[in-house]
Amino acid sequence: MALAACSREYPQSALHPTADFGDQIDVLFRTIFWWAVGVFVIVEAALLFVLFRYRDRPGAADPKRVHGHTLLEVAWTLAPAVVLVFIAVPTIRTIFRTEAAPPADALTVEVIGHQWWWEFRYPDLGLVTANEMHVPQGRAVVLSMTSEDVIHSFWAPKLGGKRDVLPGRTTRIVFTPDSIGEVYGQCAEFCGESHANMRFRVMVDAPEVFALWADRQLQPAVPVDSLDEPLRQGAQVYLTKGCLACHAITGVSAGVLGPNLTHVGSRTTIASGILPNTPEGLTRWLRNPVGEKPGSLMPQIPLTDDEMALLVAYLQSLN
């Protein structure tokens, strides 16, 4: 109970794991941590004792000129070695366990890093989304990761450790989430000006909720001509103001430079986790992308207030 409260307070904490990968690291870390506490207490106490006991006091005799003591020195060479064995053995066991091959029925998600957003592809399901990954509870997930530009690092601490996302290489993370809920994550390898703004969410859903989500993500967007007013006018803004050059909306546009927007309305945040996906948040983002995310490739497109309201309403309807 206290742990749950804690984890809500710290949504990006490595100390409150909600997947097997995170659990295994947590168990190992706690083992090392308590050994460290033990060593810390003993050595710092010895230091303090010596400082107090042998402080210069008036009338104290000159100390004996001791040069060393072989047995003692051998002892305190061996003692840390023994402690290290107790750390090294579980370490190596955990390395092999956490880097083991994934089970055959694992769900593969391709993670592609971009300056500064995340593309998530589900090759088995044929769907593409951005910045908000959905995964089913209780099923192994394999992240197969690469970068389109510079080095990024995928880190959702509650699920497990980080792994770099490298251009020209494919790296992997395997985890099985054990509790339903929202997990925070963000890029952990400095990747340029807006490194701080390259955040993401992982939504761990109940299996049936996940299936529902996947089904809806596979639906194409409503063709523009079939839309009711004023959404149709919003779509016209999207089509005429240049958005379509970089963004894809299945059945509407096929841009590839920016995130796929087919179901952007279903996400909880916008601009890779830095603003809430509300009309206000979206408006703020569209008004000044480079102000919200310095260095962002998304240009500031001049829109009247009416056009902005129409575009925001259209994008919010894509869910």
Add this chain to the structure above:
Amino acid sequence: MATSVAHQAPGGPAALGSRIWSWVTTTDHKRIGILYGVTAFAFFLLGGLEALIIRLQLASSGNTVVSAEAYSQLFTMHGTTMVFLAIMPLSAAFFNFIIPLQIGARDVAFPRLNAFSYWVFLLGGLFLNASFLAGAAPNAGWFGYANLTSTQYSPGLNIDFWVLGLQVLGVASIAAGINFIVTIINLRAPGMTLMRMPVFTWMSLVTQFIIVTAFPVITVALVFLMFDRFFGTTFYSVAAGGDVLLWQHLFWLFGHPEVYILILPAMGIISDVIPTFSRKPLFGYAVVVYSGLLIGILGWGVWAHHMFQVGLGPIADSVFSATTMLIAIPTGVKIFNWIATMWGGKIKFTTSMLFAVGFIAMFIIGGLSGVMHASPPADLQQTDTYFVVAHFHYVLFGGAMLGIFAGIYFWWPKVTGRLLSERIGKLHFWLTIIGANLSFFPMHFIGLLGMPRRIYTYDPALGLDTMNLVATIGAFTMGLGALVFVVNVVWSRKRGTPAGNDPWGGATLEWAISSPPPVYNFSVIPEVRSRLPMWAEDGMTPVPETPPSPVHVPAGSYWPALAATGIIVMAIGAILKTLLITLGGVAVLVVSIYAWSFEPFEV
């Protein structure tokens, strides 16, 4: 160009111009040591200022003290400055001033090369910081990972300043490294066997070997990067089949030994300070020396522990984990030996001793978090977060910098002839140690609770505002401590108690001569008969106050400073993309080295 002097040149109000000229042309290791110390401390204050702006920005989650781009420049320059322009040259100040005195030499082996090293360091540091004036300070982090540093992703001058500046600084370090190796091996006084050398000199020797072997590695990495940026090669270009991990392997193959370049001299300093103020010889001298050697050697086999998160595979992860954990053993041995040295002693809590004890207390914490990083799975939650920021600040500030402060308080009277104030010094110490722990300790939690490093802003939902504010308060407390130290320096110059030869009752040779030492150091080179010549009965032959016969002292040379200028002109030409200026720099360098080679110069 040799002058005969029987005494120190009589001090008089010489014209300012000639006084400056005498510093520019000096080849006296003591004056070069002072130049190193003053310059490096100025860079330390600059790096500290950068840290304070960083902490101001992070004091709360929504701060806009600086822009994202300015923040990138600040953390890059903070790291680069503290490593290359503050801690390394502060150590070099001690190498210069103290090593020849500890081994009973009149100067270093190559005095002009020594001056050259300093001028290259100074000009390289100024060059690197001139990037701020161009509005283009380096901005890809102190370890400048490829391919973010490519012209495609960093088109400005920022990385050009960085790649050129670091190469220039490497020249200074390698030249100085060779100089000190030869000095320590060849110029020891009769009877000063290797196993009688003071531990500071020993650790410095190990450090020099690491410098001359590690700096070529980063130079290669930097030359690749420079060629990629200036001449269109593709060492780190993925599209052309290059590998971004090549940079990481080369950088950390240098970068981890570099950590020991930063910490070993400080370990040496406190190995001299602690026995002096405990009135006991160092416990297990040989073991402390050998463990330093072992750290220097093992330091070469651990680099990939900086790369656990790139996915090297379980075998490599296990091997590098094991080698890294091994280093904890010789490090632990040193700590136990320092504590055993104090055991049964008569500990005087001078400011110098307080800083040395502070080193031990802080280094234990940094060492233990280091063991956590050595475990790859645990490291995957810690690296690139504030946890690792906490770790290396405990090691490099709590370790290296506190050790350097211990050395400053210890040898200041030898350098200047006056003591620093103990009262102001203690205030400096307490502000520093409280500030450091207030700032760095919460960073462990900040990291584990999800804050990556190198972010200029963070989500308030992370719940980390309060801890970040505490860290900021701690940083400013440390800043106040640094100011108090400056006050102490000013106070000491005017009112400091005259030190005499040996204010602390030291055991090693430097305490046998006056403070400040005469230009020739030892009127007669003593014969050393003990590891603790000043403590042992008949530990050394006496050094008279005045030399029985005139001592030859070289008069100085301006060629080293000019050669250094040539190198920096080359770099300036490269930044301006003007071949003619670079060739001009080459010409100055070649002429200077030629003239220097044929200049009559006696040591």
